[in-house]
Amino acid sequence: MLGIESSCDDTAASILINDKICSNVVASQKIHEEFGGVVPEWASRKHQLNIVPTVKSALEKANIKMEDVDVIACTQGPGLMGSLLVGHSFVKGLSMASKIPYVNVNHIEAHILSHFIGDEPPSLPFLCLLVSGGHT
Numbered sequence: 001m002l003g004i005e006s007s008c009d010d011t012a013a014s015i016l017i018n019d020k021i022c023s024n025v026v027a028s029q030k031i032h033e034e035f036g037g038v039v040p041e042w043a044s045r046k047h048q049l050n051i052v053p054t055v056k057s058a059l060e061k062a063n064i065k066m067e068d069v070d071v072i073a074c075t076q077g078p079g080l081m082g083s084l085l086v087g088h089s090f091v092k093g094l095s096m097a098s099k100i101p102y103v104n105v106n107h108i109e110a111h112i113l114s115h116f117i118g119d120e121p122p123s124l125p126f127l128c129l130l131v132s133g134g135h136t
Contacts, residue, residue, distance in 0.1 A: 002069045004055065006087030007107045009043040009077025011050035013063035015069075019118045023061035025052045032125035044082030051090050071101055108132070 004013040007088040009032055027050040032038045059066060074091035077084055088104075095102040112128050 001059070001071050001073055002055070002066075003073040003105070004091055005053070005075045005107075006047045006083050006090075007075045007077065008083060009038045009046070009080075011054045011087075013051075013055045013058035015058050015064060016117070017062070019063075021117065022064075023058045025054050025058040025061065038080070040080045040082055040113065043080055044086050047083050047086040051086065055094075066094075066098055066100075072102040073105050074101055074102055075107050075110070078107055087100055098135075106119050 001016040002005060003012075003014045003016060009029040011027040012025065013024040027046075029038075029043060029046045029050075031042055032048065059069075072091050072095055074088055075084065076088065091102050096101070111130055111132055116122060
């Protein structure tokens with residue numbers, strides 16, 4: 001699985017093979033630091049520049065080719081609309097060009113469920129407190 005995340009200011013791509021994280025590449029955007037928060041327009045523009053090299057790097061670090069990917073996972077939200085649009089548009093195009101299916105992933109649910117990678121899945125439903133974001 002190729003996972004692509006672009007919900008805020010970081011562009012991330014990772015490769016998951018048989019419940020093992022084989023690569024995790026994150027391109028951070030230091031440009032926002034001087035403003036004390038994320039500038040949404042700049043974030044989406046940086047995603048446009050970062051997404052291709054980030055995905056290429058994730059594939060290289062996992063030592064696989066795009067043809068080896070069986071599914072592409074993409075953040076659908078919540079997040080910054082422009083940032084999400086860049087990631088989702090890229091994934092839809094990549095999926096169509098490569099004929100690899102894609103799935104949308106809820107950003108908040110992924111924070112919670114990522115802790116169970118490689119472990120027994122939890123019994124559903126379950127109660128969870130999630131605190132996430134720059135203000136936590």
